[in-house]
Amino acid sequence: MYLTSEEVNEIALESRLMLTEQELAGAVKYINNFLDALQCFKELDLKDVEPFSFAEAIECPLREDKVIPFADNEAILHESEHVDGSYFKVPRIMEE
Amino acid sequence: MELYELNLLMMTEGLKAKKFSASEIFESCKKRIDACEPSIHALITRTDDTMPTFNENGALAGIPTVIKDNLCTKGLRTTAASKILGNWRPPYDATAWSKLKDAGSILMGKANMDEFAMGNTCGNSAFGPTMNPNDTSLVPGGSSGGSAAAVSAGYVPFSLGSDTGGSIRQPASFCGVYGLKPTYGMVSRYGLISYGSSLDQIGPFARTVRDLQLVMSVISGHDNMDSSSFSDRPHDFSYNEKASVKGKKVALVKEFADFTLDAPIADAMKRTAKILEDEGAVITEVSLPVVSKYAVACYYALAMSEAHTNLERYDGVRLGYTVKDARGIKEMFERVRSHGFGAEVKARIIAGTCLTEPTRCEEYYVAATKVRTLIAQEFTRAFGETDYILQPVTPSMPGKVGEVDDDAMKGYEADLYTLPVNLAGLPGLSFFTGYAGNLPVGLQLIGKRWSDSELLDTGIILENHLGSPRIANGGVK
């Protein structure tokens, strides 16, 4: 066991996921099996290995600083059930 | 012969020669979908109600298609097979789809898939599973199962899927069609709902390799909207009559020799190697020790680390499934995400979060990025010694619909033959080799980065020897 169910539950909440008891049990087993499978990395000497970023040298392409307004911001707003006037309305941010 | 049975090339040529009309094609395909869809369930959304206008001068003028439902379609519901996207209608088109549309292709529907492309059975969809058109009791493979099944059952001559760890090649093999996972950077990812961004790539399904070429010639190429798409690479997918494998090296992976394969797959390996040898290729061996032992762990560690950040945007504020009576923002986020995501997705989010926690990041996420470097280096070395690698797509034939493996990691190990290709950004072709009874058997040919068009040339040589797949029965009694 790498992680207890309490720890897994805390991670889940950090990801804004509430798990049922059954889901939590499944997640605990899943994570621990998974972490177990990852122990194999320890067999490799990775000290001087560079982390992989892209499959070959590629540079971040840069675009000209030019304003091109998006044609249909209404279509974006239309997709939310939380739009109130021209704003997105959400419940209060501070918790009790 | 019905019109829907024509492959893409025959359809375009017939249309050009005015042997039949686009609306006749449309009607024929629509009828086929009507007939099969109840037993196959390849589509989440159908868009074949009425025939739209299309660009009659495009390379794919009037050709019906289906695209995976993780490709954004302007004004048309796009779900990634997740409840959390609700009835979201993107205000823009994915680049790959907009290129098809510009070329005159007609959308018949959005294909079913595993939720957010996480899975290899197409049974992990909020809209229910897709069935294999060759045998409806079996899975079509995943995650692009709907796209593969639609081509296999003759809904459309070609479709688009996405491949993060085998999601095009494995269902292509299970359904008996050709599928190409292009070199990373060959096709723009703009508008593809991300799973593992550094691994995802869009690619085509078709019933002939030449048809794959046709589609690739339309969808490949640089896109300003995707910073990982390459601007200076040639992408000529025209048919090369003189293509040959004479003197080319085709390697088998030494470490894979010990792994057990289902008999039809092992047999296909032998037959295919023999064909290539007869065509003048040199069959050799390469050693991929790190790949064979560490690729699965490396892949899942990275895919989940990237996935959990890609899925952070689903909070119910701007689009999709939401709740309106939450007392606080945290409660809203928790309820939306807990009810909106399916079980597999939630498990992978938690795993990804866990791996990237400050206390575990070096040990898992960073280590995995380093293992990936070793894997990429190993392939670079191997491709110094060979032109192609020939290997299975999966060790076993498709399983039953609804069968769930108790140990998720075991299921993941089935991806060993496909996911290294994504880790190294290589192109991989899943090709048809024949039938074992009722079921198609596919194999995989892997090439160097940017060798996609030669890979397809070689695929045509194989197709000439092995024969093309037939249209599957599609569950029609």
Add this chain to the structure above:
Amino acid sequence: MAELTFTPVIGIEIHIRLKSDSKLFCSCSTNTDAPANTNICPVCMGLPGTLPHMNHRVVEQGMRAGFALNCGIRPKSLFFRKSYFYPDLPKGHQISQCDLPITTSGYIEVHDADGNLKKIRVHHLHLEEDVGSLHHSASDGRLEGADTSYVDYNRSGTPLAEIVSEPDVSSSAEAVEYVMTLRRRVIYSGASDVELEKGMMRFDANVSMKCSDGRWGHKVEVKNMNSFKALERAIEYEIVRQKKIMLQGGEVIQETRHWNDAKGITSSSRVKENYRKFIVEPDLPPLYIDQEWIDKVAATMPEMPDVRANRYVKDWGVSQEVADVLTDDRNLADYFEDCVKAGANPVRTANWVRTEVLRVLNEKGVKISDFTMKPETLAGIVSRVDGKKLSTTQGKEVFDWICANNGGIDEAVKALGITEGGIAGNALADVIASVIAANPDVIDEIKSGKDKKGKKLKFLQGLVMKETKGQAKPQEVSEAIEKALN
């Protein structure tokens, strides 16, 4: 027992909006004053399937801001995803260069308590995207007690530079000088306008205390300061709060606290901030900057304001205070130097610009770039006053006349009826005689010896100066009056 002393150890994080027309990763306008949610697109709304596309100009602005802080430029930098859930953050993570930033380290000089120059080291500057803005529906507009919040994503994706200092700051005064100097430098570089009232500069401070008995308090991160004053007050508040805890033998808790500007206090943040290790942004390849580009941008960098001010003090003898005022605005300093280049005395020109030019700009409510008087003209006025061809008063009249009428000096002199060289001798005696005749009671007072402090005498002098339109020399006037009275 010796009395305990405490040394504050303060590090400052600053977010500055960089100047660009379009956002960092999309082509939306950066105008955040537009009606809510009008400058948005699929990319800055983080819609599924969208990808970032980097703005060329922002890279240059980052380099400029970096140069302004004496930082070097890294040839290869990288983007990361910094995760947290908040409704103003569309993707649930911010794209930021936090782990491999565009610049290396630098520094800013401030004055310590003894007035000596002290370096505040800048750890680095990195590029990142801003979040949307939240409006709260509680009566005072604050987070606490608000039932609902309204989100406007116009600001989402606008480019920011985050500047992280080393914990070298030891007082609120140093903190304020650090951020003010930094702001002026960044404005000079052209990387940003840093309009404070538009929230273009925001501060967080890490405050801890070192006690003379060897105890070290935990670090407290204070957030939500949007003005120099707020930064100063928040740091002062924390210093007092932490000192009190440590004096009572308590332990300062390591935490994040929010500055409440209305109440003037910091309070423990109830929202748990979970800092995850950042993963590499897979949608953005590394940012490469070659030496040629670095050199090209470096060549456009102006002399920095504090360096400039120090040069005025050291080379020209201008007072520090005046030099600071002149260099506060790059164009004003340019104007001043152009005057000096045209041959005027630097100290006197500095005073002229400081008092007269700024007065006129203030009155008219315009900027120095809108000031019509050529530097050569002002240099001419200063030189003539210097050479006693014009009295100071005449010089000012000429200055005002030119400001109002846009002519040359000679034209002004003619129009004002000034005889260059001034009124003296008999002409002056005539004026004095008429002033004396017109003020018999003042004369009586002086003659009776009641004017011990010479106030009445000064009054007469003033009347004469006024009558001569300032064309007489004060010394001569005073002598002549005394002669006339005796």
